Amino acid sequence: MPTTMKVDYINAFIGATQNVFTSMLRSQVTLGQVSVKTSHVTAYDISGIIGLSGDAIGCVVVSFPMDTALAAYKAFAGEEVDPMDPNFLDAIGEVTNMIAGNAKAALEGMSISIGLPTTIMGRQHCVSAPQNVPFIVVPCHCELGNFAIEVAFRCVKD
């Protein structure tokens, strides 16, 4: 499997994450060491997932541990939430949607469509990328806690 991805592509998702967290969650995101994922298991137990199609294929996963996800919900919606409340996963999906949408806008010259967000909660769940598309993991930290963005992205434009 290829283990590289053009820096501009991953930078678009990093910039989008920082923009969304600054604007909607009033939280500055710092980054850890970027790496290529070697298993299908997500970094944490709650994930927002959006598929990408068009000039590029792949998906973006925003993965949170419970504590960060609850803090992010409070920052986003302005109130506490029970993890079993449907609004909780709805908010994780909407944050993921904004990150994916912002990133695709930053990828100038490419026509990319994003799907509707899916959210998954559960220990050690797996997300698979399209075949031969590497998953790049970017560990993130902000005052709400740690989380990760995982991006599988391959340009298929001629």
Next chain:
Amino acid sequence: MMKVLLVDDSKVMRQIQRRSLEGFGFTDIVEAGDGVEGLQQMAGSPKPDIVILDWNMPRLDGLSTLRKIRETDKKTIVIMCTTEAEKPRVVEAVKAGVTNYIVKPFTPSVLQEKLDETLTRMGLSMPTAQ
């Protein structure tokens, strides 16, 4: 008093928008979870004066909803509030008759500025915040 319709498949996003609008002084606010529900709300009485419309939604997306609205109604203010920020998408929305455009993520002040700008252009004004 102006009636506002919020159309977004994220209930939390509608709550965030509603809270901002209430802070700006809007009191008559209704919601829809997709374009189909949005069109049902548009058929109600009184008809909303302002629609804040997401783009990517199940059943009927925002652009299709906008086109449906404009088949019979050229007057209602429709503001797209979406992650779709690329120029060709904005042009599509303008051609379909959108009144103004907000790119997510946004802050309450951006929402207020866009509403104020739109209403001023139409010879209207923002409500008085309580």
